[in-house]
Amino acid sequence: MKAPNVFLLLLITVFSIFQSAQSQDESGFISLDCGLIPINTTYVERSTNITYISDVSYIDSGVARRINKTLFTQFQQQTWELRSFPEGQRNCYNFNLTKNSKYLIRGTFLYGNYDDLNQLPSFDLYIGATKWTSVSIQRVASASIHEIIHVLTQDRLQVCLVKTGETTPFISSLELRPLNNNSYVTQSGSLMLVSRVYFPPTDPTPSFIRYDKDIHDRMWAPYSDDKTMSLSTNLPVDTNNLYNVPQLAMKTVLIPINASQTLNLGWTLNDISAQSHIYMHFAEIQNFQANEIREFDITYNGGLRWFSFFRPEKLSLTTIFNPRAVSSSNGKFNFSFAMTGNSTLPPLINALEIYKVLDFLQLETDQNEVSAMMNIKNTYGLSRKISWQGDVCAPLFYRWEGLNCSYPDSDPPFVISLNLTASELTGTITPEIFKLTKLRELDLSKNDLSGEIPAFFADMKLLTFINLSGNPKLNRTVPGSLQQRIESKSLTLLL
Structure with missing residues (x-):
């Protein structure tokens, strides 16, 4: 169609x-x-x-x-x-x-x-x-x-x-x-806005709706075409559902100019493989004469059923949406709103939202490790490291400079190597390093660190190499527990 x-x-x-x-x-x-x-x-x-x-x-x-x-x-x-x-x-x-x-x-x-x-x-x-x-x-x-x-x-x-x-x-x-966490629910992924429209009269020139007319500060664009017309009411509409569509949008409706014709709305997505979620908002705004009925079927892409025998509630918001994402083989969507045999009035719609699904397939770095690395960054004033931006390990080609990470198939990435040689570090060795629980190699050489060599290094069971050389102010006394690991050859320490 x-x-x-x-x-x-x-x-x-x-x-x-x-x-x-x-x-x-x-x-x-x-x-x-x-x-x-x-x-x-x-x-x-x-x-x-x-x-x-x-x-x-x-x-x-x-x-x-x-x-x-x-x-x-x-x-x-x-x-x-x-x-x-x-x-x-x-x-x-x-x-x-x-x-x-x-x-x-x-x-x-x-x-x-x-x-x-x-x-x-x-x-x-x-x-x-x-x-x-x-x-x-x-x-x-x-x-x-x-x-x-x-x-x-x-x-x-x-x-x-x-x-x-x-x-x-x-x-x-x-x-x-x-x-609201119960609104705009998807089976997976997030929702990228494609369009969000309402259907006001063209005279006077309609405006965009946003805060404070919309309590969520969504932006609603006006829409019209040459085969439809808009009706409006001054009466308030009950918009108290999960979507809280603004009054200005719900007080106007789009209907076909020829009342006996189908109302058609269509759009094309640039990404033909994209999955979509569509939210249609309805409210009856007209007073009916005796025996008048508004009832219509909603189909898409040539007759696929979306909703049947729908009657909008009088001055009350109803939102119809697809719980499961839908797609089109050519990226095109054509929705038809057609009167049923019972209906004497044409179909209508008050507002429409269209979203494209974005799946987050790349896992972010373990949150505890991110917190530890952010604290290390702040402790040593490493904001000058321009590559230390965004996720610590992911994606691989943007990982932080001086880090190596492991990328398990189904678990978040984590840090396995940290190299801060010649990074102008001062002060003591931060205990935040201990929170990098999968760390295997640590290089803090050629800095200006002071204080004691931490005993917590001995408790980092996966740590096999530490380089602390080139820190003249650092106390070179090795804690007993750490010395035991050195003697057992489970860890190498350079001073």
Whole structure:
């Protein structure tokens, strides 16, 4: 079946509108104006009343820059500044959150010729060790917006920008919005936004909906075509379900201009192998005359059943979605809403969300080992190590410099070798090293370490080699338990 009018999806990568972010507040929102300095700077964006904070506390690399001032009047304030990453292949934002929590994560990118090069950047965006998407800036004065619904696998979230060519990665704002864990449920993976639309009248010119009209700060784009029309009501709609679709969206509906015709909506995914989740939101907004009935069947791709004999509830939100991901052999989806034999009124829909599944097949490094390595990094002030960004071990080609890791088939990676020779280390040998429980080799040579040789080395059963040479301030007295391992030849120590 061929859709009569392909659904003109407003792909999030080409929205040329203003964007906003949010600070961590009573809603649990985190909104970073990337590049905003100093650290304690905040402001309230006027059109949304969203408070923005500096990103300085969440990242230790990059350079704050500002777009061309001639663009300020076209975009909201959070896009005026940005953070550019001229050094390193991977640069990451770090958030301490709660494992298994669900978040809407949104990155906004407005180039604005901040570097006076007129060179449109392209780079990759990662969540932890998994590629989220590619960012490709199409125009100097257009915002590229990418959004994903993601469940945290650890108490830590890392959002990374990865250099893939000659141009420099950057980011304008980064937003995290907590969601109900019982909403947007998948069997696996996270949900990358393809489109989120509602159906308002075209006169007056409709606007995008977001916070505070949407309590979750989702962005809803207006949609219309030449074979449909929109109806609206001033009456309130009960939107109290897991999805809390905003009132402005639920007070309008899309119906076919010819009431006897089928309502058709279609779209195409660039990735024909992609799995999708679709969320359709309905509410009846009209008063019926005697004997009037609205009932319709929903099918897709030539007659596959989606839902049958559906009657929207009066002024009350019903959400229909697929519990299992669906796919199409050619990447095309065509949905038809057809009146049943009982119906006297045409089908309708109030709002629609389309997502593509992103499976996280690359396991992240064991959380305890990540915590230990982050503490080692902070203890010795190793933020200058530009490669020490993102996941410690994964993916393999971005692992931290000086580390070797093991990659079991079904378990998280872990550190087996740590080489910090000539890294300008000072102070004592941190006990955080003991938390690297699978460590086999340790090289701390040619530094300025002081204090005692730790006895905990003897309890690291897999550790077979330690190099502490070239630390003139270090006390060379070897603890008895460690000496026993040396004499048994289960460990080699260089002093």
